[in-house]
Amino acid sequence: MGAGEKENHPQAPRGPLRTPLKQAGGSQRVLAELQPGCQPLATPPKPGEALPAEPWTPTANLKVLISAVSPEIRSREQSRGLQGARCCQEHLSGDEYERSQPSRKEKSLGLLCHKFLARYPDYPSAVESNYICLDEVAEELNVERRRIYDIVNVLESLHMVSRLAKNRYIWHGRHNLAETLQTLKKVGEENKYTQQIQMIKKREYEHEFDLDGKRNEEVARSFISSEHSEMCFVELPGIEFRAASVNSRKDKSLRVMSQKFVMLFLVSTPQIVSLEVAAKILIGEDQLEDLDKSKFKTKIRRLYDIANVLSSLELIKKVHVTEERGRKPAFKWTGPEVPPNTQATKLETTSAPCSSHISESTTSKEQCSKNLFPSRVKQSFTRHPSLIKLVKSIESDRRKIQSAPTSPVKISTTGTDENVPVYTSKMPQLAAVPQYQLEEPPKRQKDMKKNLSGSALEHSLPWPEAAPKANTHTVAPPPKSLLTQPLGALPPSHRSASPVILPQPHSGASYAIYLHPSQAHTVTAYSPSFMLQPLPCANVTGIKSITAKALSEMTTKEGDNCTAAADSGKAMAAKERPVMESESSSKRCLKRSQALQENNLIKKHRSDEESLDTAVGEPTKQERPPSISSQTNHQMDNFQEEKQNRSETLDQSMAGCSEQYKRECAPEDEDRTKTKQDIPVAFAIPAHETFFPSGYLIPLTQCTHHSNKAGLPSREKTGTCSLHHTATHSSPTAGVIPMIASELKAVNIPAFHITSLNIMLSPTSIAAAPVLSNSHLNSSSTSSVPNPSSSLLNFTLQHVGLIPAGVQVPANPVLQHIPIPSKPESINHSSENMTLQEEKPTVPKEPPEPQSVTESFFRTPGGPNSAPLLSANSGGTDTISQGTSHIPQRKLEVSEN
């Protein structure tokens, strides 16, 4: 059968000329079921070899041959085709087989992808192995393996799967999706895709009017080529391609195309990309010289392939854009709203400037490279520059993870090295700490010095992008790195931790407990003297990033937090944060508290320079890395000054919030609704000597997403999952990052850590603190198991007199599913002059699931990049509707095609 046999035809007689031997069914599937999780490197048998004993009936064979020679017959047969039971096909008569032929639509990649996705949970458990055996999948889905590659490649571009070995992938689900999208957005921005899109549109326009088209084309080409010479596949840490083959066809790879395609959506406003534009951009990057029609057509084909998969993922939706030149197919982003990158801590570098910073860490780079290209075969793929820094922190994270305790143990208060590890007794972990100490401090010190000198010598900042922003404002917008670096190890989930100042009258030292905002609400409700201290938070929970300007404005209104919050909202509304008119009171509270945090963020940063200057002068502190704690130190100073002014207002608002929040925080099926921020992280830091790093940070990003689909036992929601997950996925973002022991030692503060709620206590507070097991790591509030972290938190709060005895503060509140309320769409009068028609989905949609929090937040209709409402206008007039709709994609008037 020649070519037909060259590929695996796992199933059924789909095509007339295909070998009928490997059919759906039967014995192989049974075997597959008996052998779940295919053998990693097992070579799938060829169709002919696979089922030699499953011949078709002679009649069926005859039919196939007949239909092969006659397209009419074939088409007639296919029109009659029914999707009969696959497993019975071999027993069907010829007519029955004919009817079993699926129609073309039934074989579409989109539908196939739906079936594929249905096999795996969106948020798989880390402990259960979600291996994908391509052969098995192809067989079960009744398609050839070639098609599975198409799907898998796109999924891989989103890091929803990663390749384990030949014929074998591992399913990550959507755990990494938010991070991936953020990364892609960042890279897309760096690559100036927005400008490219505009350039292409402009070019089209000028072409239309014959305005010096040739010259503009050249300009555009040079623009594109200069901007994209080094565009490459964007990887996430821990999810790297392990096979050189994957790296070998980079430019035209469906993966890369898919990523670029996604980038176009993420950077464009409105988030609608026409196939034509996308193809042109993609071609432009590949081969500008032959922008011929065939290449264009090929690109379009591939984009359809990608789009089908993305549609199945519900990331995009097909629409039609009617422009002057007619109706064009396009796709609209319907996926999660990707927050602005200002707080994407790991992605803060731009391609050019990062190099200087990278050069400081050759070791890390080599390690990164090693991870990237383990086989060292052909390094066609290079990590995008924006990720180099990320990789650096990953390597650091990995070290920390390796040295992370599996079981928290209270450390001794003696100042010797022996007391340093709170960590487990496991030797490798112990060994890892000194290694970290040896490697990191000088570098950190160096970085810190750079930070310190940054105010005076802005150009010497290791984060060049921050330099221009560090202006003469009293409240200079914090260099992203400065703010985020200390929390660089923090997954977005933990960046929402809010330090709360705990005055400690007994010891004379105050504490800063980093709380999840919801915890902070609760705590502040009990103690009027509490202040929320902001961290640069990822805003996956719906907190939009804040512009420097908005920050400055907010800072000027520190007397009135609510006003500041409102102002911040106002400041952001125009560009980033939509005004939500009908938001619930709980959300308003949340927002208020977020604004408070943002407000405080400024103050924190304002004091950074001075405090760092002071700090670096002290020998004992020189060893300490620039960290959030240093900022915290000065935040506290600020707070001391401003506490009196603000506490009243804050208390009022926060008390209301906490009550509101508590009321609405009913435990429910929130696995899917949980975002990465859901894990509260808290630790207490004596304010008088707080210049040490952020303590235990528990990036359990993927554990938080264990879905209800996966049906996890509660045990899996505990710390074991993160560890498992780390092992399974090699994700450095998962795991426990311990506080640097030397730094603890430097301030002579024993650290006590728990897991989901991490608290470090001063010696005065540590005395009675219970020792907690790591098994409680990340314990979910939904768990019926008593949460020890809650006990500790309550213990701590009671101990410091912040809450009365007997009062219980929820230690691990989970963000409630807060649906985005309807709100007027902000109109973005973009230059787009087009009419949008929503495509009728080809794939039958299943009943919509209840929207998760993630989706709710992400799909903020009027989000930063939300598209203007483009009305379907059957009359053909090009209009942008003055949208009043709530959800763009739903508001689009669907024009049935």
Added chain:
DNA sequence: GCCTCCCGCCAGTTC
């Protein structure tokens, strides 16, 4: 007739 995209050839890569 155009849009969409399935299908499978075939070349590069891996084992």
Added chain:
DNA sequence: GAACTGGCGGGAGGC
């Protein structure tokens, strides 16, 4: 050298 992987484009189905 067999098997895996995936770029690529012909051409069929759908509208």
